[in-house]
């Protein structure tokens with residue numbers, strides 16, 4: 001049975017469970033459930049604190065886990081990313097009151113408050129900066145107002161939390177993060193169950209990012225049309241009863257669908273339809 005760690009709280013929890021549900025796995029009905037067996041799919045889910053997941057996975061007790069890239073790096077655990085999931089996207093940045101600093105190199109002698117001590121200590125050391133790091137569990141933005149630190153390093157998404165605290169980011173971002181699937185370094189890369197699990201999640205990503213597009217077009221224009229809708233591998237082109245016309249079917253990114261429909265129409269395509277993809281295996 002495949003043993004999988006899933007975040008039980010925080011920004012990663014709901015979207016991770018939603019993605020697993022979409023991939024056909026049973027998910028817990030209430031947040032107090034900590035272990036759930038999905039016997040149909042031969043999988044056991046462990047709902048754990050997102051920060052602890054890389055530690056469980058690196059120990060080999062759990063086969064794979066879903067966590068944030070920033071939490072994985074911060075843990076220093078011997079685990080690696082094997083799939084990017086595209087949600088809980090954030091940037092990790094230094095911030096302070098305006099005028100405090102413009103780059104990490106200026107932080108010597110200062111105190112930096114953060115919940116990501118591992119990431120920050122490494123970043124400072126990599127830049128040869130001797131600064132103190134204070135670990136706080138959350139609401140790090142308030143540390144400056146309360147005089148615990150001059151600088152913070154924290155997750156930034158919309159920037160609202162920083163603005164509300166009168167702080168500004170400075171310097172280069174320390175990293176970009178998103179939810180990822182992780183596995184122990186050195187784990188069997190060909191494990192059939194792991195590969196099947198990843199294919200299911202990849203199917204969800206495809207279903208979310210693409211639509212199926214169908215249209216009819218005159219034979220003379222097929223090459224130009226197909227250049228607009230190359231599909232993932234190659235579009236299907238089928239003959240139509242109406243001579244001189246063909247039907248084309250290809251997957252296109254949802255974000256580009258309306259623009260592509262306009263361009264196909266200009267080329268003479270008609271009966272241009274898009275339909276959602278429910279599930280996929282590529």
Ligand SMILES: Nc1ncnc2c1ncn2[C@@H]1O[C@H](COP(=O)(O)OP(=O)(O)OP(=O)(O)O)[C@@H](O)[C@H]1O
Nearest residue numbers: 009010011012050068070088089090138155157177
């Ligand atoms: N506002 C946010 N937008 C996007 N991702 C976020 C946001 N806040 C945290 N994350 C991401 O969520 C993960 C952290 O999850 P964690 O549960 O530890 O913190 P949290 O979501 O802030 O919840 P908590 O309320 O328990 O602090 C990290 O990968 C982080 O990048």
Ligand SMILES: O=P(O)(O)OC[C@H]1O[C@H](OP(=O)(O)OP(=O)(O)O)[C@H](O)[C@@H]1O
Nearest residue numbers: 138139140155156157158159160161162
């Ligand atoms: O740029 P924003 O859109 O404001 O998002 C970033 C904020 O969200 C998270 O905080 P959270 O609400 O989880 O509280 P925490 O600090 O207690 O973790 C993170 O720690 C930042 O404070």
Ligand SMILES: [Mg+2]
Nearest residue numbers: 010011138139
């Ligand atoms: Mg938080």
